[in-house]
Amino acid sequence: MIKVDGVSYQAGRRLLLDNVSIEVKTGELLAIIGANGAGKSTLMKLMSGEQKAHQGQISFEGTNINKLSPAGLATKRAVLTQHNTVSVSFTTDEIVLMGRYPHFEVRPQPEDMEIVKTVMDYTGVRGLAGRDYSTLSGGEQQRVQLARVIAQIYDIPNAYLFLDEPTNGLDLLYQQQILTTARNLADKGYGVVAILHDINFASRFADRVLILKDGKILALGTPAEVINTQNIQQAFQVQMVLFNANGCKYPFVVPNGAF
Amino acid sequence: MSIMAYRLGIDKQIHYQPQQEAVLFALRFPRVMLGILIGAALGVSGAAMQGLFRNPLAEPGLIGISSGASLFAVMMIVLEAAAFKQLESYLGYYALAVAAFAGACVTAFIVYRISVHNGRSNITALLLGGIAMNALSGAFIGLMTYMATDEQLRNITFWGLGSLGGATWKSVTTLLPFVAVPILALPFMGKSLNAFALGEAQARHMGINTGLVKKAVIVLATMAVGASVALAGTIGFIGLIIPHLIRMGFSSDHRLLIPASALLGASVLTLADLISRTIVAPAELPLGIVTALLGSPVFVYIIISKKRRTEL
Numbered sequence: 001m002i003k004v005d006g007v008s009y010q011a012g013r014r015l016l017l018d019n020v021s022i023e024v025k026t027g028e029l030l031a032i033i034g035a036n037g038a039g040k041s042t043l044m045k046l047m048s049g050e051q052k053a054h055q056g057q058i059s060f061e062g063t064n065i066n067k068l069s070p071a072g073l074a075t076k077r078a079v080l081t082q083h084n085t086v087s088v089s090f091t092t093d094e095i096v097l098m099g100r101y102p103h104f105e106v107r108p109q110p111e112d113m114e115i116v117k118t119v120m121d122y123t124g125v126r127g128l129a130g131r132d133y134s135t136l137s138g139g140e141q142q143r144v145q146l147a148r149v150i151a152q153i154y155d156i157p158n159a160y161l162f163l164d165e166p167t168n169g170l171d172l173l174y175q176q177q178i179l180t181t182a183r184n185l186a187d188k189g190y191g192v193v194a195i196l197h198d199i200n201f202a203s204r205f206a207d208r209v210l211i212l213k214d215g216k217i218l219a220l221g222t223p224a225e226v227i228n229t230q231n232i233q234q235a236f237q238v239q240m241v242l243f244n245a246n247g248c249k250y251p252f253v254v255p256n257g258a259f
Numbered sequence: 260m261s262i263m264a265y266r267l268g269i270d271k272q273i274h275y276q277p278q279q280e281a282v283l284f285a286l287r288f289p290r291v292m293l294g295i296l297i298g299a300a301l302g303v304s305g306a307a308m309q310g311l312f313r314n315p316l317a318e319p320g321l322i323g324i325s326s327g328a329s330l331f332a333v334m335m336i337v338l339e340a341a342a343f344k345q346l347e348s349y350l351g352y353y354a355l356a357v358a359a360f361a362g363a364c365v366t367a368f369i370v371y372r373i374s375v376h377n378g379r380s381n382i383t384a385l386l387l388g389g390i391a392m393n394a395l396s397g398a399f400i401g402l403m404t405y406m407a408t409d410e411q412l413r414n415i416t417f418w419g420l421g422s423l424g425g426a427t428w429k430s431v432t433t434l435l436p437f438v439a440v441p442i443l444a445l446p447f448m449g450k451s452l453n454a455f456a457l458g459e460a461q462a463r464h465m466g467i468n469t470g471l472v473k474k475a476v477i478v479l480a481t482m483a484v485g486a487s488v489a490l491a492g493t494i495g496f497i498g499l500i501i502p503h504l505i506r507m508g509f510s511s512d513h514r515l516l517i518p519a520s521a522l523l524g525a526s527v528l529t530l531a532d533l534i535s536r537t538i539v540a541p542a543e544l545p546l547g548i549v550t551a552l553l554g555s556p557v558f559v560y561i562i563i564s565k566k567r568r569t570e571l
Contacts, residue, residue, distance in 0.1 A: 048464065050460060050463060050464070069466075069468075070463060070466045070467060070468050070469075071466040072466075073466065074465055074466025075466070078464065079460075079461075079464040081458070081460055081461060083458075084457065084458065084461070086456055086457055087313035087314065087315070087455075087456045088310070088313075088315065088456050088506065088511040089506070089511055090453075090456065090511055090512075094453075094511075094512065095457070098453060098454055098457065098465065099465070101450055101453075101454055101465050101466070101467070102465055102466040106450075106514075149464075152465065
């Protein structure tokens with residue numbers, strides 16, 4: 001369990017996160033939504049250990065995150081960031097193999113190579129093996145990166161996966177593929193935390209949804225509990241209409257055009 | 260050839276004159292050795308720097324190492340300051356080399372300090388700091404050149420263009436540890452530098468101690484390049500082009516790229532030195548001119564072929 005306890009973070013004088021507390025369990029998919037600048041990425045950076053909180057504590061299975069070494073942390077969680085440009089040309093399988101770096105010293109072991117293959121099959125990028133990463137389309141690149149971060153924690157049950165807007169700039173098919181993969185990983189026992197922009201995707205795939213507003217928690221609960229017009233209006237300053245679409249047990253949100 | 264044959268006991272007869280043997284052992288061998296060491300030093304530092312900065316244009320001179328070394332050397336030539344004189348009386352011929360090495364270390368340190376924010380060094384700030392230090396050193400070198408006498412100008416030109424002409428066994432043994440340590444240590448950074456190619460944050464997520472890697476690469480590269488510039492002046496293009504050639508021909512994997520750059524750097528520099536010695540014999544062309552003449556067309560070719568490859 002990741003425990004975030006009364007965490008605050010400020011950049012200059014601006015308070016980006018204000019006394020946020022939340023627990024993430026293995027086996028669940030937590031979606032974080034909120035307007036731009038609400039503190040979603042900051043919260044994820046603190047939880048993944050990229051930055052240190054100015055106040056409050058974050059712990060992984062009871063161990064304070066600040067006590068974990070970079071290498072130790074790398075075997076407990078993997079992170080998919082938003083922007084993934086690669087500065088020199090690597091092939092896709094070389095990139096995915098980099099996910100295994102925390103697990104071998106000099107040479108990859110046979111099981112590392114095996115995991116690379118399995119994960120590439122799993123994310124549907126096996127056919128891209130041997131291709132130069134920089135020649136792939138945006139959707140393909142994102143799936144290769146997803147394969148890399150899954151490879152990092154593949155053989156570690158109850159590890160955590162952080163996804164920062166994993167579907168950004170992708171078409172519907174790729175969005176659905178990536179979120180289905182995330183859902184399956186949560187069902188397998190990983191803890192998945194994803195920042196999402198699409199509220200409908202969030203309520204379709206997540207077990208719980210966290211709505212942030214101005215660095216504070218506005219709402220936290222199952223999609224049915226927190227996705228309602230008031231919360232959305234407060235979080236995004238946009239009026240929405242809720243539908244109960246045919247055959248869909250989740251509330252379906254559409255903007256009604258007014259502010 | 261016949262000297263080797265005799266020395267190795269293959270040929271019992273002496274087919275050469277004693278001074279030929281002296282020339283071979285006292286001048287040619289150390290010169291080739293120096294070329295190998297410096298070429299390897301520039302090659303590995305270039306490969307490591309390009310990896311660290313995630314920038315294919317990075318080269319050892321980028322963070323001000325070479326220009327800082329040149330500035331100190333030029334200041335020493337022109338100002339003939341009392342402190343330098345004293346240094347010269349202790350170290351003799353090596354005074355200039357020591358000053359240049361000190362210059363390399365001082366500038367690299369300043370640039371690194373500029374880049375540190377909240378205890379973490381920022382790559383972009385490091386790069387920009389390097390550009391600023393290069394400009395500053397350039398301005399001071401210009402000032403020194405303006406003040407210099409004709410005799411001093413010739414000396415300055417030597418520093419600007421580089422040469423292996425001063426090679427002796429003593430200079431080879433002095434340089435050896437400064438180059439051997441980085442050449443042996445940098446390949447171990449290969450995995451971390453591969454991860455850096457994905458981005459610094461991504462490397463950290465993969466459990467790489469990025470702060471340590473940055474420091475290690477900068478210290479090792481400063482050691483290798485500072486010592487090289489100290490003994491042979493600034494030799495351009497080797498550190499920039501060699502890693503590109505390896506990447507084009509073989510792989511971008513730094514675990515292979517770094518040692519391969521050492522090998523190719525050593526061979527190319529030795530070859531370039533051979534050309535510089537023979538092309539206008541009995542005079543000698545400064546080595547930096549030869550590497551730039553060979554290097555720039557190759558670089559243009561690399562750019563064009565890369566452009567074509569990514570368009571396809």
